[in-house]
Amino acid sequence: MDSPANLIPSNPIKIAVLAMGGQGGGVLADWIVDMAEHAGWWAQTTSVPGVAQRTGATIYYLEIVPGEDIARAGHAPTLALMPTPGDVDLIVAAELMEAGRAMQRGLVTPDRSVLISSSHRSYAIDEKTAPGNGIADPNKVIEVARDAAKRFICFDLQATAEKAGSVISASLFGAIAGSKALPFTRDQFEATIRRAGVGVEASLRAFALGFDGAANAPARAPSIDLSRPESDVPMSAPNKRVQALLDRVHTGFPAQARPMLVAGLRRLIDYQDLAYAREYLDHMAAIRQLDVQYGGEKTDWALTCSAARYVAVAMSYDDVIRVADLKTRGARFERVGQEVGVKEGQQLYIVDFMHPRLEEICGTLPVKMGRWLENAPLGKFIERRLTRGKRLQSGKLLGFLSLYCMAGMRRWRRSTLRHRSEAASLAQWLDLIARIAPRDYALAVEVVECRRLVKGYSDTHARGGGKYRTLIQTAEAMLGRPDAAQALRDLRATALAEVQCAPLERQAAETLQSPAAARTA
Structure with a gap:
C-alpha cells in the first residue's frame, strides 16, 4: 500500500x-x-x-x-x-x-x-x-x-x-x-x-x-474496450412486410453485409416508411450484382458491405423535417431530463436555437414552389429575416406544436425540392459506382466510402458536399491509373482531417498533375 x-x-x-x-x-x-x-x-x-x-x-x-x-x-x-x-x-x-x-x-x-x-x-x-x-x-x-x-x-x-x-x-x-x-x-x-x-x-x-x-482498483489501470458489438440479424419480424424485407436480406446478400443491411432497414423505416426501405434494398441488389461480377468474393464483398452503410446514410439525409422529428420525440425529453437531473414534480423546458438558411426553407416546399422561392424577391426578404436565427421553446405547447407539425411533413417528403436534389445526387453516385466497378473494383469501393463526407445540414452539409464533389470529380479523372484507389483514399483522409475545402482542392490538383496521371493520359 x-x-x-x-x-x-x-x-x-x-x-x-x-x-x-x-x-x-x-x-x-x-x-x-x-x-x-x-x-x-x-x-x-x-x-x-x-x-x-x-x-x-x-x-x-x-x-x-x-x-x-x-x-x-x-x-x-x-x-x-x-x-x-x-x-x-x-x-x-x-x-x-x-x-x-x-x-x-x-x-x-x-x-x-x-x-x-x-x-x-x-x-x-x-x-x-x-x-x-x-x-x-x-x-x-x-x-x-x-x-x-x-x-x-x-x-x-x-x-x-x-x-x-x-x-x-x-x-x-x-x-x-x-x-x-x-x-x-x-x-x-x-x-x-x-x-x-x-x-x-x-x-x-x-x-x-x-x-x-x-x-480494490488494480495496480495497473486497465484499458478501455473500444470494440462495438455486431448488430443482431433477426430471422423473423412480427410485421409481414418487414419479414419480406428480412427474407431478401438473408437470401440475396452475403453474411458479411447482413448486420449493416438490417441496421440500414431499421434506419430507413424509422426515417420514412417501409416502401423507402424496400427502395434501399433495390439499390443494394444492384450493387450486390456488381460485386458478384467483378471480384467481390475475393475481398469478402467489400463493395456490398461498404455500400450497405453509406446508401442508407445517403437516403436518410438530415433535412428540417428530420430535425423537427428528432426534437419532438419523447426519448429526447427523457434523455435531457436525466442529463440535467430533473426531479419529480419539476418541469423541463428546452430552448432550441434554430438557424435555418433559405435553402432549408425552400427544401421543404414542393419542387416548383421551392425553386421559385429561391430566386424570388420574397426569398431574399425571408433570408434577411433568418440571419439572427430563432429561439424556439420546444418544451412549451406552441413551440412543440410548431416542430410537431414540421415533423408531420414526412409523408410529403418525396415531393419536396430537397428530396429531388438528394435523389438526383444518389442516382449520380450509384451510376458512377456502376461505371467504375468493371474497370477498377478497389476504386469503386473508395468512391462508396467518399459518401461519408456528406452529412449534417446547413453549413456542415454545404462544406461536406463540396468536398464530396471534389473527390468524385477527381475519382473520375483518375480512372485507369494503377494508383487511383490509394490516391483517392489519401484525398479522403485529407478531407476528413481538414475543416476547410482549400487543402483538399490543392492536394487534388497536385494528384491529377502527378507523373502517374501524365502516364495515364
Missing part, C-alpha cells in the same frame, strides 16, 4: 481537481476544505478557469496544512494560488481527457503524484465538429498515465454516481477516500457529506461505490 501524500512538517498537501462545468468540481473542492478544517487543518482553495472548448473546464487548486505544523511555526502559512508543474500530490480528474490535460500541464509526476480519474468521456467541441471521426483515443491517455503517476486509479465514476442516483462529485470523493491519498478516515469523509445536507443519502451511496472501486 502506498503511503499517504507528502506530510513533511510545514509542507502542505497539494491537490488539483480538474472538472468541467456541471460536474461539481467546486463542490468536491469545498468538501475537501470542510473536511480538513473540521480535522483541525488549515485549508485554502482557488479556481483557475480553463478552456471553453472543454465546456468551461476549471482547475480547483487546494493546499492543506496540519494544524500542529501551524502551531509550531507560530504564524499562518503562505499558500500558493495555483498548481506548479511537478509539485502536486493528488490530482483528481472528473473526465479522462481532463487527466490528459493535467499531464500536459506537468502536474502529474511519477515520484509523487496520485492520479484519480473517471474513465468516461465528455467530448470536446473539436471532437464533435471534426469532419471525420475526431474522437481522441482514450487508451493513449491511460497508457501515458500509467507511467506518469506514482499511482493511477481509473474507472467509470460517472456510471458509479448514476447507479447511486447521485452526481460524480460524490463518487470522486469516495475514490479519494478509498485511495488513502489523504490522511483522513472514512468517517471523516462521510461526516463531511452529512454536514453539506443536500442529497445526503444518494451522495453516501455514490461515495461508498467510489470508495470500494478505488480501494
Whole structure:
C-alpha cells in the first residue's frame, strides 16, 4: 500500500481537481476544505478557469496544512494560488481527457503524484465538429498515465454516481477516500457529506461505490474496450412486410453485409416508411450484382458491405423535417431530463436555437414552389429575416406544436425540392459506382466510402458536399491509373482531417498533375 501524500512538517498537501462545468468540481473542492478544517487543518482553495472548448473546464487548486505544523511555526502559512508543474500530490480528474490535460500541464509526476480519474468521456467541441471521426483515443491517455503517476486509479465514476442516483462529485470523493491519498478516515469523509445536507443519502451511496472501486482498483489501470458489438440479424419480424424485407436480406446478400443491411432497414423505416426501405434494398441488389461480377468474393464483398452503410446514410439525409422529428420525440425529453437531473414534480423546458438558411426553407416546399422561392424577391426578404436565427421553446405547447407539425411533413417528403436534389445526387453516385466497378473494383469501393463526407445540414452539409464533389470529380479523372484507389483514399483522409475545402482542392490538383496521371493520359 502506498503511503499517504507528502506530510513533511510545514509542507502542505497539494491537490488539483480538474472538472468541467456541471460536474461539481467546486463542490468536491469545498468538501475537501470542510473536511480538513473540521480535522483541525488549515485549508485554502482557488479556481483557475480553463478552456471553453472543454465546456468551461476549471482547475480547483487546494493546499492543506496540519494544524500542529501551524502551531509550531507560530504564524499562518503562505499558500500558493495555483498548481506548479511537478509539485502536486493528488490530482483528481472528473473526465479522462481532463487527466490528459493535467499531464500536459506537468502536474502529474511519477515520484509523487496520485492520479484519480473517471474513465468516461465528455467530448470536446473539436471532437464533435471534426469532419471525420475526431474522437481522441482514450487508451493513449491511460497508457501515458500509467507511467506518469506514482499511482493511477481509473474507472467509470460517472456510471458509479448514476447507479447511486447521485452526481460524480460524490463518487470522486469516495475514490479519494478509498485511495488513502489523504490522511483522513472514512468517517471523516462521510461526516463531511452529512454536514453539506443536500442529497445526503444518494451522495453516501455514490461515495461508498467510489470508495470500494478505488480501494480494490488494480495496480495497473486497465484499458478501455473500444470494440462495438455486431448488430443482431433477426430471422423473423412480427410485421409481414418487414419479414419480406428480412427474407431478401438473408437470401440475396452475403453474411458479411447482413448486420449493416438490417441496421440500414431499421434506419430507413424509422426515417420514412417501409416502401423507402424496400427502395434501399433495390439499390443494394444492384450493387450486390456488381460485386458478384467483378471480384467481390475475393475481398469478402467489400463493395456490398461498404455500400450497405453509406446508401442508407445517403437516403436518410438530415433535412428540417428530420430535425423537427428528432426534437419532438419523447426519448429526447427523457434523455435531457436525466442529463440535467430533473426531479419529480419539476418541469423541463428546452430552448432550441434554430438557424435555418433559405435553402432549408425552400427544401421543404414542393419542387416548383421551392425553386421559385429561391430566386424570388420574397426569398431574399425571408433570408434577411433568418440571419439572427430563432429561439424556439420546444418544451412549451406552441413551440412543440410548431416542430410537431414540421415533423408531420414526412409523408410529403418525396415531393419536396430537397428530396429531388438528394435523389438526383444518389442516382449520380450509384451510376458512377456502376461505371467504375468493371474497370477498377478497389476504386469503386473508395468512391462508396467518399459518401461519408456528406452529412449534417446547413453549413456542415454545404462544406461536406463540396468536398464530396471534389473527390468524385477527381475519382473520375483518375480512372485507369494503377494508383487511383490509394490516391483517392489519401484525398479522403485529407478531407476528413481538414475543416476547410482549400487543402483538399490543392492536394487534388497536385494528384491529377502527378507523373502517374501524365502516364495515364
